[in-house]
Amino acid sequence: MPSFFVLALTASACGPSDEFEEAICPEEGTDLTYENFGKTFMDRHCQYCHGSWVEERRGAPGAYTFDDHDSIIDQAEHIYNRSAGDNTSMPPGPDDPDVEERDMLAEWLACGAP
Numbered sequence: 712m713p714s715f716f717v718l719a720l721t722a723s724a725c726g727p728s729d730e731f732e733e734a735i736c737p738e739e740g741t742d743l744t745y746e747n748f749g750k751t752f753m754d755r756h757c758q759y760c761h762g763s764w765v766e767e768r769r770g771a772p773g774a775y776t777f778d779d780h781d782s783i784i785d786q787a788e789h790i791y792n793r794s795a796g797d798n799t800s801m802p803p804g805p806d807d808p809d810v811e812e813r814d815m816l817a818e819w820l821a822c823g824a825p
């Protein structure tokens with residue numbers, strides 16, 4: 712096996728999984744909630760394209776709106792797979808959340824987005 716491949720595997724083994732099914736909620740649970748984290752994160756980074764009220768959606772599909780806590784729980788897997796941890800395709804940039812914020816999103820969603 713070429714060594715670059717081993718390196719790539721090792722690198723992807725640390726940090727949150729890129730698949731929602733493998734997302735890990737810490738044993739002690741999470742202090743993150745919709746009120747203290749999730750709402751602010753989604754409003755700041757997603758809703759200016761994805762909000763149901765947005766007219767200029769810049770291509771964001773109408774089926775994907777994150778207006779309230781329930782809609783985020785319903786779409787947790789999709790949100791995780793595009794934005795949490797090492798998944799960085801959403802938002803499309805340039806003002807992306809930093810790694811710590813993406814890791815927090817991963818933890819919050821993995822714990823059921825309380």
Ligand code: HEC
Binds near residue numbers: 753756770772790802
């Ligand atoms: C600048 C506008 C913009 C922002 C900000 C944005 N998105 Fe999107 N989003 C799009 C566009 C355009 C698409 C359709 C193209 C694609 O799927 O890449 C999309 C598609 C999606 C999809 C659907 C993928 C599918 O399976 O079809 C999800 C889920 C998503 N975005 C989540 C998010 C989340 C979560 C955030 C915030 C962390 C976010 N987006 C921020 C524009 C945006």
